[in-house]
Amino acid sequence: MKHATLKIWRGAAGEAGRFETYSLPYEPGQSVLDGLRRLRAEVDPTLAVRYSCINANACKECVILIDGRSAYACTTRLEAREMTLEPLRNKAWIRDLVSDIAPPAERLLPPEKARRN
Amino acid sequence: MHLATDVLVIGSGGAGMYAAIAAARAGAAVILVDRSLIGRGGATVMAQMTVACALGAETPDHWTHHLADTLKAGRGLCDPALARILCEDGVECVRELDDWNVGWARENGRMKQVTVPGHDRPRCVYVDFLDTGPAVARTLRTRVIRSGSIRRIGDLVVTDLAVRDGECVGAVALHLVSGEIVTLAAKATVLATGGLTRLYRRNSASANMGGDGYALALRAGAALTDMEFVQFFPIGHLAPRLIGMDPIMWDPFRYKLGGRLLDGTMREFSERYGVKEDGRYLLARDLATYAILKEVEAGRGSPHGGVYLSFEHCRADDLRRAFGPVIDRLAGNGIDLTRMPVEVAPIAHYHMGGLRVDTAMQTCVAGLYAAGEAVGGANGANRLSGNAITEALAFGRRAGSHAAAHAARSAHGWTDRAAEPTLARVRSEAAAASPITPPQAIIELQALMADDVGPLRSAEKLKRALARIAALRDGIGAQPPRAQGFDARRLDWLDLDNMLLTAEAVTRAALARTESRGAHAREDHPGMREEWRVNQIVRMNDGALTIERVPVVDTSERTTALAS
Numbered sequence: 001m002k003h004a005t006l007k008i009w010r011g012a013a014g015e016a017g018r019f020e021t022y023s024l025p026y027e028p029g030q031s032v033l034d035g036l037r038r039l040r041a042e043v044d045p046t047l048a049v050r051y052s053c054i055n056a057n058a059c060k061e062c063v064i065l066i067d068g069r070s071a072y073a074c075t076t077r078l079e080a081r082e083m084t085l086e087p088l089r090n091k092a093w094i095r096d097l098v099s100d101i102a103p104p105a106e107r108l109l110p111p112e113k114a115r116r117n
Numbered sequence: 118m119h120l121a122t123d124v125l126v127i128g129s130g131g132a133g134m135y136a137a138i139a140a141a142r143a144g145a146a147v148i149l150v151d152r153s154l155i156g157r158g159g160a161t162v163m164a165q166m167t168v169a170c171a172l173g174a175e176t177p178d179h180w181t182h183h184l185a186d187t188l189k190a191g192r193g194l195c196d197p198a199l200a201r202i203l204c205e206d207g208v209e210c211v212r213e214l215d216d217w218n219v220g221w222a223r224e225n226g227r228m229k230q231v232t233v234p235g236h237d238r239p240r241c242v243y244v245d246f247l248d249t250g251p252a253v254a255r256t257l258r259t260r261v262i263r264s265g266s267i268r269r270i271g272d273l274v275v276t277d278l279a280v281r282d283g284e285c286v287g288a289v290a291l292h293l294v295s296g297e298i299v300t301l302a303a304k305a306t307v308l309a310t311g312g313l314t315r316l317y318r319r320n321s322a323s324a325n326m327g328g329d330g331y332a333l334a335l336r337a338g339a340a341l342t343d344m345e346f347v348q349f350f351p352i353g354h355l356a357p358r359l360i361g362m363d364p365i366m367w368d369p370f371r372y373k374l375g376g377r378l379l380d381g382t383m384r385e386f387s388e389r390y391g392v393k394e395d396g397r398y399l400l401a402r403d404l405a406t407y408a409i410l411k412e413v414e415a416g417r418g419s420p421h422g423g424v425y426l427s428f429e430h431c432r433a434d435d436l437r438r439a440f441g442p443v444i445d446r447l448a449g450n451g452i453d454l455t456r457m458p459v460e461v462a463p464i465a466h467y468h469m470g471g472l473r474v475d476t477a478m479q480t481c482v483a484g485l486y487a488a489g490e491a492v493g494g495a496n497g498a499n500r501l502s503g504n505a506i507t508e509a510l511a512f513g514r515r516a517g518s519h520a521a522a523h524a525a526r527s528a529h530g531w532t533d534r535a536a537e538p539t540l541a542r543v544r545s546e547a548a549a550a551s552p553i554t555p556p557q558a559i560i561e562l563q564a565l566m567a568d569d570v571g572p573l574r575s576a577e578k579l580k581r582a583l584a585r586i587a588a589l590r591d592g593i594g595a596q597p598p599r600a601q602g603f604d605a606r607r608l609d610w611l612d613l614d615n616m617l618l619t620a621e622a623v624t625r626a627a628l629a630r631t632e633s634r635g636a637h638a639r640e641d642h643p644g645m646r647e648e649w650r651v652n653q654i655v656r657m658n659d660g661a662l663t664i665e666r667v668p669v670v671d672t673s674e675r676t677t678a679l680a681s
Contacts (some may be wrong), residue, residue, distance in 0.1 A: 004386065011159075012601065012602055012603070025263030028358075029357065029360075030358065031360045037556075040556045040605065041554075041556040041557055041559075041560055042557075043553055045554040045556045045557075045605065045606045045609065046604075046605060046606050048205065048389060048603045048605040051324060051604070052153045052154075052157065052158045052323040052324055052325050053162070053163055053322075053323040053324075053363075054323060055359075055360065055361070055362070055363065055364065056163050056361070056362060056363035056364075057360075057361040057362070057672075058157075058162045058163045058250065058251060058323075058363065059153065059157045059158060059162060059323060060157065061153065061154060061157065061158075072361075074360065074361065075360050075361035077360065080522060082292070094294055094603045095601075095602055095603040095604075097602075098603050100153070100155055102155075102272060103155075104273040105262075105269065106118070106154070106155045106269040106271045107270070107271065107294070108268065108272070108273060108292050108294070108295070108297075108299065109271050109292075109294070109295065113402060117544070
């Protein structure tokens, strides 16, 4: 059976952060978000990923860096190769693939200066 | 952190944003919170096409005609006063959105209205192409921002309402980004948390629609009605795998182009269920769901366990004219509708049940209001296509203005002591990890709800579901996992805790109703029974759910009076 390998940036604000690599069975047609949700259910429930609408590309929340380019996890196909997933670089990093993407006026606390890189 | 406001609105879909706008317009200071991003996380943003309202732009119409259709679809269980608000206020709300430049589709200057199943004439406005929900959300968000007196806070999950002497005095929330607990004092609170479709394996809504508002309401002492009526959308996309598109997208295709629903042998089957569609879109949602599941059960389904929907008889340029860039998105998924059918199957879509409210949208808990899908009663046992966004707008606007009026005549009732039980719950931490992880448990719950509390029910299935819900509750323990910032696992636990309570409410109400009506089909109790023309009210007493039957207001008399 073919596998998809996801190299995912892990850790939280205030930590160094690191890549961790996960392998999961490849099923044609699935999205990267499908793969991340499967990892959370079957491998590591602490993996932080942000999404609301799952498949409709309506909430626009699942934007991350996929192989270095910003893309929606819900509309990018999972592929039978290694894919590198990171949080956005231009937003404050919170945990794993989650960054603070809310408009500044819609946050509880003033925007953080800290970024991952 | 502690914040105080006149009106607290929980949830920023269409209902919540309209409530915030209306409350601010009435002079209230408002805090609008959402567990996701403001205006993005609810069901509104995912609506593809239709908003029903009796504008009379296509043909003469009046809200009383819309009401008659709504009551008929509700199979005798609608609260006629709430249904009337939906139909009557909805017209003004749709016009107000037009004034705010939402962009309703127009032809020669007049708004276009399409006919959809269950409506007696063209009544549904929309925004092209499949942009109704995003356009409504965008427009309301702009008005929210412009109002100047609405503080917007995203990433804030309300974990409980705070109640003191039978009055809602605010809420307790978890800030996802920091993990901090936030207390919110409010003179009036509007629950606009949407529905419960996340309880089901295949659903058309976002991950935020886990029925949390129903669970908050039960714990706060409020009453729920009609919880057994979950609407399944019959033709949710099934195969081939389609990404970047909402699974309910085939509804607008049927509105505009008809389409043919075919069994596994490529033959039309609607006639077997008493409706000859013949390429038109006539089957109501509850009947279509039943028909498709029965075809599959009889071994006449499509390869992935649904039926086929075909537009192969449509010309490419007709498809292009009707759906423009959507045709390219389909091509990107390898789908050419002129050459192939797609597979569709029922998918959890909307909840008819919800908080029991009066015509001011107030619950039986003073100071606690509800709006949108969170409200139960307006749609009875089955909702008409096009009524969900109208309901969000009409109920949101009304809840906001009444909440503001309540706030204007009330003082803050908040005390830390009143919030102590709810604070203790969100602060608690389990000593050890539970044997089943929250994401696994959510998947198990979704599977059992789909299999045993889905569209086709029986006492055997429902009793098995109750036992499995109880086992999951034992399995996840009484406290959430230890906290950290943006704690996905802890959030899942809190969600699951609410989902299990809401699932139990649905299942108990479904088990008690020993008849079939609208979206509730009992295979062991087929057919509607006159003695079941009652609403079931679910409450929580000392941690246990109770069900009470109350008579429905006589809809036939009221409709006649309204129409004359």
